[in-house]
Amino acid sequence: MAMNRAAQPIGVFDSGIGGLTVVRQMQRLLPHEQIIYLGDTARVPYGTKSAETVTRFACEDAAFLATQSVKALVVACNSASASALPELGERFSLPTFGVILPGAIAANEATRNGHIGVIGTQATIRSGAYERLVGELNRELRVTSQACPLLVPLVEEGWLDHEVTDAVLREYLAPMLVGGVDTLVLGCTHYPLLKESIARVAGPEVALVDSAETCAAFVQRELQWQHLLATEGEGSVRIHVTDEMERVSEMAGRFLGGPSHAVQQVELGVL
């Protein structure tokens, strides 16, 4: 029996639940899709760890989603997108989309003076992935990047509108603002929750590129192109995590912008 591939679910994973900001945008743009989400909350964060370890964890995450008969993989994590995409492409015969290329494309379109700023975790910034991809799109562009390891903990603490968060942002962003960037890529799936603070600190002259939004739009374009878009039925989200925490379903609501969600704990096989 031939399977209707377009009707199969999309697998989305992240180191934790930050990737739900991508799911939220996917729900908006892809209302008929079944989404299976995995957050590796037992080993979160990835952004402070080495490329080798992040790649190993990402392959274990993808292997779980592959058992769920997904038609495509979305790596809703900048750190994993920066390190693991080639290996994921090799191991799993699935269309695989990361968050970095869509963000680089959007930044290229948004900048007027050719100077782009990128903020992200240590792993993302150290990888140089944004610089490389922006450079491949347009060699004339200049990228200034800054690792911001305190922003994820601030989001998880819920200090979204807080003077400490503004002070931290001022310190992180000062060099690139002084340097004259006119476009800033929010290169971590947690950062869309800080959009207001970031806009306040960066000022109205700086365009913000939300890599969750741009990733969802990219996935939509690509699935359509590959005739994999679900076009009927009601969409859904199933959330899996590797560490069942009290606050996960409440935080899932914060990231998805709705009520709290049922969350199921799974154990990952070690590859």
Place this chain on the structure above:
Amino acid sequence: MAMNRAAQPIGVFDSGIGGLTVVRQMQRLLPHEQIIYLGDTARVPYGTKSAETVTRFACEDAAFLATQSVKALVVACNSASASALPELGERFSLPTFGVILPGAIAANEATRNGHIGVIGTQATIRSGAYERLVGELNRELRVTSQACPLLVPLVEEGWLDHEVTDAVLREYLAPMLVGGVDTLVLGCTHYPLLKESIARVAGPEVALVDSAETCAAFVQRELQWQHLLATEGEGSVRIHVTDEMERVSEMAGRFLGGPSHAVQQVELGVL
């Protein structure tokens, strides 16, 4: 051939490299000991995760140290001490010391007004371990506790003497300072590096209990009592981590208060 147990090494583990603050105090008090340290840097932090997951990780850490013929285990991690000690005691036939009991004893000795504050990670505070142990020592004592999830990231970012750190501390400590605690337990192995900021915010009336210091003194007493103390030869430290990061050896130096240290990466078996 009977082995000289006192000459065997001591195994110390933590979720990351924060536990080196305990090692530093052990080196001071136990100059002849061989110390084998394991930092589970691939899965750090433990303090944001569930008791079940922390216990599973702690058992895997201890299993690695057990293969190194250690004479005793030191759980240099408040989160793991709070959750995993009973299970570790059951699985491994080794004298096992955590950081929480020594801190509770020291706080009981330090307080004059009977009101003790405890700061730590979410896992440590949620466990209620300090309250339970302080209560068993002296039922008259009152404990007020506060989870401070931003402090570990601030230490790891190196913002040890920084106005943002002081602002975060003011917010976290305000309720217990208003409530009148006269003793504050630094219930996380990262916090000794913030001692000066904490003292500045808490004021001179509040006694600080450093759980790294009190743990090392407790291990010394207990090993002596059990005739397991090494009394000759030069001490040493061997550091193992589960994720080899660029900055680990430099950060190890920061925590140990000396030059950078050679660090070896190991893979943990899954139990």
